[in-house]
Amino acid sequence: MVASLLLLQGCATKVAYQGATDVETTSIDFGSTDLQQIAVKMVDSVLSFPPIVQVTNERRPVMFVDKIKNKTTEHIDTESITDTISTRILRSGKFRFVDMDKIAEVSQQMDFQNKSGMVNQNTAAQIGRQIGAEYMMYGNLSSIVKKTKKVKDVYYKFTLKMMHLESGIIEWSDEKEIRKTREKSMFGM
Known part of the structure; x- marks a missing residue:
């Protein structure tokens, strides 16, 4: 009986919280x-x-971040990447953002405030007063996968660019590369 309890306890799953970073x-x-x-x-x-x-020492330009294209074979939540980048840039105090994903909802709310007759026009947000973005940030995540019987090698490359919308000039671009390798043990595990 004691041996079977110890065996069951040895198979128990351990769950623990870790820091997000x-x-x-x-x-x-x-x-x-x-x-x-x-x-x-x-x-x-x-x-x-x-x-x-x-530029950001003189003023706080307005930017929007487009969706990151996932060119890998994996399902990767690229929205999490853009959310983290946008949040970090916004918290720096150097840029302001417009959220292009919410345009339909904003338009619906503006119509309600200005056309329904239910909102006091002295307090309604006025149509045509939004600020346009000066810069657009966009990019992609790609990967190259190579496999042999014993080794799997995955190379990820994340490229991000920032374009000045009026001129079309790419003002900034950078890449982050990550390589991961997995080797099978001699027992195939």
Whole structure:
């Protein structure tokens, strides 16, 4: 009886909380550590780029972040990457953002406030008063996977660019590369 209890206890799963920025158990797949590394690298790069420093010392330009294209074969939540990058840049106090994902909801609310007759026009948000973005940030995440019988090698490359919308000029661009390798043990595990 005691032996069977010890056996069951030895098979129990252990669950523990970890810090969100702690390095996760390494796997070959894209994970939270990769996301954090990308976000930190990109934000540090854009905020320290001399022409961007000059512009943001004078004023707080308006930017929008487009969806990151996932060109990998994995299901990767690229919205989490853009959310983390946007939040870090916004918290720096250097840029302001417009949220293009909420345009339909904003338009619906503006119509309600200005056309329904239910909102006091002295307090209604006025149509045509929103500020347009000056910059657009966009990019992609790609990967190259190579496999042999014993080794799987995955190379990720995250590229991010910032374009001045009026001129079409790319003002900044950077890349973060991550390589992961998994070797099978001699027992195939």
